[in-house]
Amino acid sequence: MDDLVLARSLFGTTMGFHIIFATLGVGLPLMILVAELIYQKTKDDHYAIMAKRWTKAQAVLLGVAIPTGTIAGTQLALLWPGFMEVIGRVMSLPFQIEIYAFFVEALFMSIYVYAADRLSPAMRIVAVFFVLVGAAASAVLITNVHAFEGTPAGFKILNGKITDVDPWAAFFNPSFFITAGHVVLSAFMTGAFIVASVAAYKMIRTRKKERVYRFHRKALLLALTIGGIFSLLTALNGHESAQMLYEYQPEKLAGAEGLFETRSHAPLAIGGFTDPNEEKVKWAIEIPWALSFLAANRFDTVVKGLNAFPRDEWPPLFIHTLFNAMVGVGMLLILYSIIGVVWRKVLKKDRFPTWLLIIFMTAGPFSLIGIEFGWIFACTGRQPWVIYHLLKTSDVVTTTGSIGVLFLFFTFVYAVLGAAVVYVLLYYFRKHPVDEDLNTAES
Amino acid sequence: MEISTDALIAISIIWGFVFIYAVMATMDFGAGFWSMIYLNKEHMKATDIANRFLSPTWEVTNVFIVAIVVALFSFFPGATFVLGTVLLIPGSMILLLLAIRSGFLVFSNTAKERKTLRYISGISGFIIPAILILVLPVTHGGFIEKTDGIYNLNMSKIFSSPNAYSFIGFAILSTLFLSSLLLADFSNVAEEQDAYRAYRKSALITGPISLLFAVCIMVTMRNEANWLYSGMMNDFSWIIASFITFVIAGIALFLPNKSFGQNIGKPRLALVAIGIQYFLASYAYGRAHLPYMIYPDVTVMSGFTEPATFRALFATYIVAFIILFPGFFFFWKMFMRDKRYIRQEE
Secondary structure (H helix, E strand, O other): OOHHHHHHHHHHHHHHHHHHHHHHHHHHHHHHHHHHHHHHHHOOHHHHHHHHHHHHHHHHHHHHHHHHHHHHHHHHHHHOHHHHHHHHHHOHHHHHHHHHHHHHHHHHHHHHHHOHHHOOHHHHHHHHHHHHHHHHHHHHHHHHHHHHHHOOOOOEEEOOEEEOOOHHHHHOOOOHHHHHHHHHHHHHHHHHHHHHHHHHHHHHHOOOOHHHHHHHHHHHHHHHHHHHHHHHHHHHHHHHHHHHHHHHOHHHHHHHHOOOOOEOOOOEEEOOEEEOOOOEEEOOEEEOOHHHHHHHOOOOOOEOOHHHOOHHHOOOOOHHHHHHHHHHHHHHHHHHHHHHHHHHHHOOOOOOOHHHHHHHHOHHHHHHHHHHHHHHHHHHOOOOEEEOOOEEHHHHOOOOOOHHHHHHHHHHHHHHHHHHHHHHHHHHHHHOOHHHHHHHHHO | OOOOHHHHHHHHHHHHHHHHHHHHHHHHHHHHHHHHHOOOOHHHOHHHHHHHHHHHHHHHHHHHHHHHHHHHHHHOHHHHHHHHHHOHHHHHHHHHHHHHHHHHHHHHOOOOOHHHHHHHHHHHHHHHHHHHOOHHHHHOOOOEEEEOOEEEEOHHHHOOOHHHHHHHHHHHHHHHHHHHHHHHHHHHHHOOHHHHHHHHHHHHHHHHHHHHHHHHHHHHHHHHOHHHHHHHHHOHHHHHHHHHHHHHHHHHOOOEOOOOOOOEOOHHHHHHHHHHHHHHHHHHHHHHHOOEEEOOOEEOOOOOOOHHHHHHHHHHHHHHHHHHHHHHHHHHHHHHHOHHHHHOOO
16 A cells, blocks of 8 residues: 555544544533533533533543544644645644634633532533633634635645735635534534433433433433434535535535536435446436535536546545435434424323334434544545645655554554543443432432 | 744744643653652552642643644744654654553543553653653754655664753653652642652752753763754853752752741742743753754744734734633632642532
């Protein structure tokens, strides 16, 4: 394997691992804030206990989120020195501002966790609010660099030299708001559905203990409500993202939809696999005219196909599958939320059947799969470019070599950290069951 | 060579970050080390004291290393290109150790295998400064080779360089020295007599040895990076001033202490004096290092970013300082000033 493939594998593994913890690091603070607010309003101890337990989980997850984030940031300069030289000249603002957001998050996270007993209720809410602001802002700003790679702005390259640099034009590049919005909304959704999964599992286990069951049912309902709201918003924003691709990165849209011939009244292919030899998506369900309509709200919209681009600039064709899986997950999760809320609030049922809870248990893992597929789609779909139509990934990779060994080392450390974090969480929550917290609250 | 004001501001900001991180990180890594050493002497509370400092601060400290990396490629993309290329292997080693260290530090507060985890985080934290400091001699020249326009780091040359070993020794001893001094001050405020005595004693032993390594650095630098050595010697007054503050700190540790129990020493005064000492010494070093970022290929001017980008970045620094300062102040008040936290009163 050549250095490019190895460097992409290493960086992809880093991001794929980091993104799990980064996403939860944005999603969980929202859940904690909502629980704190409900507690202050209703004085129902259950919500205070939820906030406390989720905070503990968040503190443990940060033990992986922070070092892997540090790795990701530094690896950019180590593996892609040519890319970071351009970023340094043109697009360093989001990185720089992210540092400030990072400080806000770190300062207030420590204050919220280690000084909680010395804070007034209002200050606790202010502290957790700043944790959320810091985390969400970090996500927005880092995603902005990704947005810039797809829709570069604010500079020109003349004879290999960078000129006419306008850093704020680069910062507010065309896809900034839509792309960053997509990432933050889906992170809020994922944080909520992970909570839903745990709550559903616990409800199955505590069917005979009414008090604990009620606690987990409240958590499930809260999580499904928040998750439902944000999966709906993610879907609406996702539609905008696709229209953005139509306008700015047509070959990526063509790859995502498996469209080869440029045409109006283009059909939407759902499912199936893109076959480059027959130039079509095999075993897909086709909805006539739908792609044209989705791309720009008119059936006679002309959508460019892959054949309109030189073959060596095509994105990999498997992104059609990733794209479909991501959208499918989003739709499924909206359905989960509707079912859960209707069951409890409209049908007024106290108990959830086990089969339904088992389905709800899949909500968290499905969200994470959606996040992973979405990111892989977004990043591999931009290949062979690292900065769209300006700079190729193969031109910016490090010349140092020996990346294969590093790839093994990093993968090993991620595996150790991943296993350790699961073990520590299980150990802690087994040793401190909800029952204990409920007893303390009641006495 | 003329250095523009913009580049001078930028390199000063980076120098400031490096200084803050160096001090905070040595305290952070050292505290992890001491919390491991005193693990089996529970009655001394020395481990408790170290963890009480470490728990809320490590995240904030960690942000500074990211801040250095970001400031470096934002302000000096040219230098980052060279450093990023040659530091792939050592940089990756630091990152791996940092990941293990932070992860296990957090886990050790929660999990059952507290001791094992603390040993892993203590030992890995102790090695990090030793590797991290090697970035400095690498920028002094002599270790980076350029063949066919491709930069390469000569590792065997580093590991046979007395200067590099002096830096390693200095990093390790400084880590132990600064952290024991800080924790001595912390235990003084917490009124933990046994812990105070242990940390004061460690500071008295590690302080002179770290100074000895600093002398070794200068002696070996004379051969290996003469341009830097003569630059520092031209401004000898900074080094004298730095030595005086070191002596003041030493005296402070023997002054009478009236705050509690039967102790001697004023750890707060010693800590402040040592902070000033490191500030003066690193200022002398940084000043003599100019205009080179990486000798002799990259200067502050040749690696500098676009003027428009610099102005935008600088504006954000000012806004961020105004916004973040109250946050830092509040943080400091909650954990470094509040005796309820330091003494863990119920």
